[in-house]
Amino acid sequence: MSVKSQTKAESAHNADQEVFNAAGVLIQFLASPEDVQDAICLIRGIMPATVVVPLHSHPEPEVIYVLEGSLEVFRAENGGRSGWTTVASGEVATIPGNVQHALRNTSSGPVTSVLVTKSGLYNFFRAIAKPFDPNQQPATPTPEAVQELLAASAKYGFWMGSPEENAAIGLHIL
Numbered sequence: 001m002s003v004k005s006q007t008k009a010e011s012a013h014n015a016d017q018e019v020f021n022a023a024g025v026l027i028q029f030l031a032s033p034e035d036v037q038d039a040i041c042l043i044r045g046i047m048p049a050t051v052v053v054p055l056h057s058h059p060e061p062e063v064i065y066v067l068e069g070s071l072e073v074f075r076a077e078n079g080g081r082s083g084w085t086t087v088a089s090g091e092v093a094t095i096p097g098n099v100q101h102a103l104r105n106t107s108s109g110p111v112t113s114v115l116v117t118k119s120g121l122y123n124f125f126r127a128i129a130k131p132f133d134p135n136q137q138p139a140t141p142t143p144e145a146v147q148e149l150l151a152a153s154a155k156y157g158f159w160m161g162s163p164e165e166n167a168a169i170g171l172h173i174l
Helices: 003-016 119-128 143-155 163-168
Strands: 020-022 025-031 040-047 052-057 062-068 070-075 083-088 092-095 101-104 111-118
Touching (some): 040 119, 052 163, 070 092, 070 111, 083 092, 119 143
Antiparallel strands (some): 020 025, 052 101, 070 083, 070 101
16 A cells, blocks of 8 residues: 555545534544644534533633534633624634633534644543434433533533523523
């Protein structure tokens, strides 16, 4: 096998990666830190209509490239302007580490994006990801699933906004 065809074959496996449910967002791990032999990774995400990622922060930066749909991103800026912005298909959202942020899909269709981040966030997603059965509708998170998410957040050094902090930015969560 030539180097060129080997590279093509290695990259082709990414399209067939297993889909996981990570707190309502469907994800595929396209390139792990081990794959690239560095602290970065590439993750594809599909956020169904009406799904939100509550206010939180973590040490790792995120670069989100929207492939399809439009994603609403909240960023809290220290000493700057905080608020929601819409990131459309073909646009990028950058979120530095330790910046409070939230995501939501208020459209009637899914948002598909790719995420470049570091190994800490990759490990967090691996910890909370559950196999996704495409023949079943994703269920509303159980109290046990919410507790598992909070425990993983604490383990990986994430800050999670309270229900009141989320309500202050227009998100109503459990």
